[in-house]
Amino acid sequence: MGGGEEPSREEIHDGSTTNQEENTNAQQNVESSPNLPEKPVNAEEDSSKETKKILDEKSNENTEGTNVEQAQPEIVDNAQAVSAPVTETTSVVNPSPGPVEAPKPEDTANKDAAHEDQVKFQQNLEYEISIKKEEAERTPLVCISEDIQKLYQEYEQGSDVYRNKIMKLAERHNKIRRCRGDGNCFYRAFGFAWFERILLSNNLTILRTALDSLIATKTLLKSSGYQPLVYDDIYDVVEEQMKAIERGERDDSMLLAIFQTDDISNHIVWYLRVITAAYLKKYRQEYEPFLEFETEMDQYCSKYVEVMDQEADHIHVIALTKALNVPVEIAYMSGSDTMEQVNFHEFYPDNEPAGGNITLKPLVLLYRPGHYDILYRKE
Amino acid sequence: MYGSSRNMASTALKRLMTEYRELTLNAPEGITAGPMSEDLFFEWEALIAGPEGTPYEGGIFPAILKFPTDYPLSPPTMKFTCDMFHPNIYPDGMVCISILHPPGDDPNMYESSSERWSPVQSVEKILLSVVSMLAEPNDESGANIEACKIWRGDREAFNKIVRDTVRKTLGL
Numbered sequence: 001m002g003g004g005e006e007p008s009r010e011e012i013h014d015g016s017t018t019n020q021e022e023n024t025n026a027q028q029n030v031e032s033s034p035n036l037p038e039k040p041v042n043a044e045e046d047s048s049k050e051t052k053k054i055l056d057e058k059s060n061e062n063t064e065g066t067n068v069e070q071a072q073p074e075i076v077d078n079a080q081a082v083s084a085p086v087t088e089t090t091s092v093v094n095p096s097p098g099p100v101e102a103p104k105p106e107d108t109a110n111k112d113a114a115h116e117d118q119v120k121f122q123q124n125l126e127y128e129i130s131i132k133k134e135e136a137e138r139t140p141l142v143c144i145s146e147d148i149q150k151l152y153q154e155y156e157q158g159s160d161v162y163r164n165k166i167m168k169l170a171e172r173h174n175k176i177r178r179c180r181g182d183g184n185c186f187y188r189a190f191g192f193a194w195f196e197r198i199l200l201s202n203n204l205t206i207l208r209t210a211l212d213s214l215i216a217t218k219t220l221l222k223s224s225g226y227q228p229l230v231y232d233d234i235y236d237v238v239e240e241q242m243k244a245i246e247r248g249e250r251d252d253s254m255l256l257a258i259f260q261t262d263d264i265s266n267h268i269v270w271y272l273r274v275i276t277a278a279y280l281k282k283y284r285q286e287y288e289p290f291l292e293f294e295t296e297m298d299q300y301c302s303k304y305v306e307v308m309d310q311e312a313d314h315i316h317v318i319a320l321t322k323a324l325n326v327p328v329e330i331a332y333m334s335g336s337d338t339m340e341q342v343n344f345h346e347f348y349p350d351n352e353p354a355g356g357n358i359t360l361k362p363l364v365l366l367y368r369p370g371h372y373d374i375l376y377r378k379e
Numbered sequence: 380m381y382g383s384s385r386n387m388a389s390t391a392l393k394r395l396m397t398e399y400r401e402l403t404l405n406a407p408e409g410i411t412a413g414p415m416s417e418d419l420f421f422e423w424e425a426l427i428a429g430p431e432g433t434p435y436e437g438g439i440f441p442a443i444l445k446f447p448t449d450y451p452l453s454p455p456t457m458k459f460t461c462d463m464f465h466p467n468i469y470p471d472g473m474v475c476i477s478i479l480h481p482p483g484d485d486p487n488m489y490e491s492s493s494e495r496w497s498p499v500q501s502v503e504k505i506l507l508s509v510v511s512m513l514a515e516p517n518d519e520s521g522a523n524i525e526a527c528k529i530w531r532g533d534r535e536a537f538n539k540i541v542r543d544t545v546r547k548t549l550g551l
Contacts, residue, residue, distance in 0.1 A: 229401060230451070230499045233393045266452050267390065270498055306497040308452060 142192050142259040145177040145376060151366075161335045165342045169331060169366075175376035176366060183309035185372045186316065186365075187272040192259045193363040193374045194326055199245050199255055206360055211242055213324045217275045220323060224278035231274055237267040270308060272320060277301035279319040287315050311370065321347040327362035334369050391450040395420050398502050410506045412444070421446045425457075425506055429545060430514045434538040438545035442474070442509075444502065454479050454496035457505065461548045464540050466516040466527040475522035478508045 148170045155162040179185045179192070198210050221231050241258065244250050250258075259265045280287050284297040291300050304310045321328050328347040346362070364375040399413055406412075409428035414420045423444040429435030440463065446455040457479060459472035467475050478494045494500070494508070521527040529537045 226499065229394075229397055229501065233390050233397070234498065237390055263390075263449060266449070270452060274499070302494065302497065302499070306499050307495050308497070 139178060139180040140260045141180045141182075141188060141262070141265050142256060143178040144256065145175045145374075148174055148176050148375075151176050159335050162333070165333050169333070169342050169375075172378055173331075173364070173375045174378045177374040177376070179373055181371050183311050184266075184269045186312035187269045187276075187320075188259070188265065189365050189372045189374045190320060190326075190328065190363065191265075191268045191272055192255070193365065194324070195241065195245070195255055195259075196252065197360055197363060198242070199250055199252065201360070204246075207242075207246055209325075210360075211239075211246070213326070214239060214242060217271075217278070217323060220275060220282065221278045224281040226274065226278060231271070234267050234271050234274075237264060238271045241268065266308065273305055273308070275323045276312075276316050276320045277305040279323040280305065280315065283319075287319070290315050312372075317347055322349045325349045326360060328365060329362045330365045330367050330372075331375060332367050388448045391446065391448055392420055394451055395423075395446060402503060407503060407507060409510060410503075412502055412506060415443075421448070421450075423455075423502070425502075427506060427510060427513070430510055433514050434541035435513045435545060438548055440548065442472070444505075451498035451500070454500070455502075455505070457509065462544050464526050464537075464544050465513065465523065466518050466530050467512055467520060467522050468526075469522040473522070474509060474512075475520060476505075476508055476512050476517075477520070478505055 148166070152163060152166045152170070155166065177189075177192070179189045194210070198207055201207070218228075218231070218235060222228065241250075241264065259268075280301060281297055288295075288297050291297070304313075305316065317328065317330065320326075327349060330345045330347065332343045332345060348362070364377055366373045366375045395414070402410075402412055409430070410425070412423050412425035415422045415424055423446070425442045425444055427440045427442065429438035429440065440459055440461055442457055442459045444455045444457050447453045457474040459468060459474065461472075463472055469475060478496060478500055480495055516526075516530055518527050518531055526537070529540065
């Protein structure tokens with residue numbers, strides 16, 4: 001154990017605890033975006049409930065309130081500066097009792113489409129951030145593993161298709177570990193499952209192989225044109241975590257605590273993103289044909305891979321498993337077909353190490369449309 | 380709290396120090412930037428020279444960059460501390476440019492072609508983007524409505540206001 005520097009067992013969250021700081025952030029975001037056009041209907045219901053809940057909580061927290069007040073003016077100013085027309089129409093719809101600016105006549109006269117777009121853009125962005133904050137309150141970045149029955153219970157009121165599939169899944173899998181749906185779930189689930197597999201294998205060869213793969217990613221990044229400046233420090237964070245396992249300073253609960261801690265967890269997520277991007281760029285001829293609208297790979301990576309919170313696609317999964325030489329199996333569970341089985345897709349890197357007798361067992365992930373969690377196979 | 384927040388700040392600090400070193404060794408023309416002081420590494424002052432052939436030419440514009448503790452995962456903010464009249468700069472000096480926006484999916488595909496913040500960006504890239512922004516305002520993402528209107532409607536008047544502001548900045 002690393003002494004005072006390490007998170008302790010007490011600091012692990014389970015799915016039900018909420019984080020004070022995140023609550024405060026959520027308040028800011030909900031409050032500071034009083035006018036949100038084009039909300040999906042379901043989300044609106046959800047968010048109004050959440051808003052109410054958050055506001056109730058807020059009234060009990062006078063000290064936090066001051067911060068919220070301070071944070072507001074700037075954002076409100078921006079919205080006010082650019083457009084009143086949007087405010088006018090949406091303030092009625094929106095349940096949030098945040099400060100709604102009265103439209104000024106001269107602003108109302110300005111019906112410039114570009115500005116409305118800008119405001120919508122800003123508001124959509126704020127709305128999205130507020131949704132993510134709400135999600136953050138409910139789910140830690142990585143949760144404690146649960147019995148697969150919990151997954152079944154989630155669908156008790158829902159469709160048979162899902163329930164039947166979960167029954168099938170439960171024949172060979174006994175646990176699920178949820179990850180926060182913040183757009184980073186694939187990378188986070190992969191990262192946690194990988195580190196956990198290495199830790200629990202208690203096998204030095206597996207650990208050294210993983211460390212070697214990690215070290216090799218620096219060469220990959222360089223060859224794909226990344227400046228060491230952008231990845232060196234973040235690489236160090238990831239390597240340090242791997243080396244802490246080697247030094248015997250990690251157990252499973254500490255690993256969980258680390259992945260629940262924004263900073264280290266997000267650094268690991270971003271590093272997995274950038275090696276995914278580097279792999280896609282290196283083999284661009286192979287993967288560019290899969291991109292929509294003839295997007296160029298560098299541009300694609302800068303928009304969808306290198307930036308946090310952007311969901312992973314099929315090619316990202318392929319790229320990451322190959323870049324790190326880690327086999328992954330993904331259970332695809334959607335409600336859209338009536339097949340009873342859950343389809344497993346195998347992502348096995350083709351460059352199995354020579355000799356290959358001591359290789360990592362595949363990580364198992366569960367995919368439901370738009371989201372990844374971690375699955376555990378019965379021993 | 381445990382050591383991890385120190386870890387985050389130290390990753391940010393290391394990165395900022397590296398960027399500072401790089402910027403002092405190979406500063407792009409017309410740009411200087413560095414921490415306010417040794418103790419205040421998360422706040423930088425930048426000086427930007429107005430690009431040639433624009434009404435900003437001849438001006439030297441000071442700005443403050445503030446970095447979050449999870450830099451470079453999150454972007455800094457940038458605020459001019461002098462008077463700036465520009466469509467993409469708020470009247471209070473805050474710069475509104477896509478590279479400073481945290482990533483987020485944009486349902487309207489607005490600014491779809493422009494660069495978003497990610498750790499592959501850097502202070503240098505931000506400042507270079509700001510120089511291009513001075514030369515070529517983006518009137519689709521207005522921060523200063525007045526400046527937008529005049530820039531679009533009466534370029535001569537816009538140029539004159541900017542030149543006057545520049546003179547004022549230089550104390551002329």
